[in-house]
Amino acid sequence: MSEQDAQQKDMASKAHADVHQDESDAAQGTTRLKIFRGDAEGGSEVEYEIPNIEGMVVLDAVLYIQAHQAGDLAVRWNCKAAHCGSCSAEINGKPKLLCKTRVEEYEGQEIRVHPMRAFPVIKDLVSDVKWNYEVARSTIPFQSDEQAPFIMYEEDVERLYEPKKCIECFMCQDVCHVLRTHHKHPEFAGPRFFVRNQWLEMHPKDTQSRLEYLKEGQGGIGYCNITKCCTEVCPVNIKITDNSIIPLKERVADEYYDPAKWLMRKIRGRRSPKTGAVVGRNGNRNGG
Amino acid sequence: MSGGTLSWSSFTARFPWWAGSVTTVAILGAFTIYSIFIVFFQPVGEYGGYLLSPMYSPPVPSPIDWLSPAIFVLWIPLGFRLTCYYYRKAYYRAFLWDPPNCSSKAQQREPRSPENYSGERNLWVFNNVHRYFLYGSIIVVAFLLYETIRAFFPDGFGITIGSLLFLLNVVLLSGYTFGCHSMRHLAGGRVDCYSCVRGGNLRRKSFQWVSVLNGRHMFWAWVSLFSVWGADVYVRLLMAGVITDLRLV
Ligand code: SF4
Ligand code: SF4
Ligand code: FES
Ligand code: FES
Helix, strand or coil, rough: HHHHHHHHHHHHHHHHHCCCCCCCCCCCCEEEEEEEECCEEEEEEEEEEEEEECCCCCCCCHHHHHCCCCCCCCCCCCCCCCCCCCEEEEECCEECCCCCHHHHCCCCCCEEECCCCCEEECCEEEECCCHHHHHHHHCCCCCCCCCCCCCCHHHHHHHHHHHHCCCCCCHHHHCHHHHCCCCCCCCCHHHHHHHHHHHHHHHCCCCCCCCCHHCCCCCCCCCCCCCCCHHHHHCCCCHHHHHHHHHHHHHHHHHHHHHHHHHHHHHHHCCCCCCCCCCCCCCCCCCC | CHHHHHHHHHHHCCCCCCCHHHHHHHHHHHHHHHHHHHHHHHHEECCCEECCCCHCCCCCCCCCCCCCCCCCHHHHHHHHHHHHHHHHHHHHHHHCCCCCCHHHHHHHHCCHHHHHHHCCCCCHHHHHHHHHHHHHHHHHHHHHHHHHHHHHHCCCCEHHHHHHHHHHHHHHHHHHHCCHHHHHHHHCCCCCCHCCCCCHHHHHHHHHHHHHHHCCCCHHHHHHHHHHHHHHHHHHHHCCCCCCCCECC
């Protein structure tokens, strides 16, 4: 056995421990990854070579490099179970959860790992997502006339389960061309927050309207041209465009673009966005 | 992730990123040219008194000889498709490259600069009339249903290839029309509390039915486009005497 082989075997067994594999799944060959190294000032790709381990995800590969080859390589992660949404980055130009993406998916292809590009880079694979928390603060919060705990019926809340699945990985924000290419951050909330607003708007106990925020305010839903890249990348399969954005666009159309609706409002008075009841009389949300 | 999803993505990954755009442009472009040709150069679209091409239904008599009666009808389904949320996605991507697709490389080719990009805020804001085209299209589908029934009576009851084609067309068009996002909103999507409103359960059920169709809206959009197109070509071939309408029953 050559010295190189011995070294490789050693590396492979260390990687084994990292990914909790059986000793019997010995490493087969190596994989090369190009990883962005740099910060807000700039940077470049650096190539690393690591031993293959069956079932290895890209985060394993990155952590292997961090442990054995580049101790200062920055990467953000927490759960390693596709739950916390921390490890979002871009693999070959597409947003991915590093902990959910297997290396073997890229067999025969280059693997190029970069931080999310719609946000400023802090270091290496870590980008600064704090802008999203500012948008979260601009969102009109839940408010109800009633005191929690509420009695709610299954049929009224079943549509709220899907938006609730969001793990705030912000990959939909990253891939959205309105943010990524057109940098509309100050006037566009982005798909993640349309998901959030849909949840709030459809909540049977919430009494606020967010349509003005969405159309005129920081929501900026008109910038979205429903081209569905957000839906393509969501790791929890929220149908962002079909089930959150388009329903909100339809509600905005009710309020701002539908002459018949406008006329009805003039004649019959404004109705509650929640129940269709005339608003203002007894504040009765339960009327028909 | 299911095996099916994996193999579909690996199938599409074989094509260059612009392949989807080129296909969409080719099909929608050809359909548009075909429709313009019908409207301006084909005043008649009926065969044997029982097969009226779907592009001419409902039949409105044209006051000008050379102008096809289709012009008084076709703007409704064409407007419906033009403002449809699915086709919007398709043409923003394929024709305007806004963006051509989702990869980083493709997005870098977006032709509009940040200052010039306004999404659906300026020109495309007219797409918000979609619901009115939906109302019109429901009427058109009702007429098509009537024409389909007529197609089963070439001379007394009978089933021909033409009548089956018309039946298929009306089914596919209904799948497209009743799975529309505006329909979904109208049916019950805009209600927040089904248990609070009168007829809430019916609203919820309708919402769920429309949602089932809506989940495959892209599929319905394409197959119904081809069925309308196919039915019109079929009628035209019959009119030209190239084929005969084979009678099965
Ligand atoms: S559908 Fe809208 S929000 Fe989603 S990525 Fe496209 S433009 Fe952005
Ligand atoms: S909607 Fe999906 S892609 Fe967007 S932040 Fe939530 S989980 Fe991530
Ligand atoms: S580390 Fe939590 S989602 Fe990847
Ligand atoms: S959304 Fe496609 S027809 Fe209405």
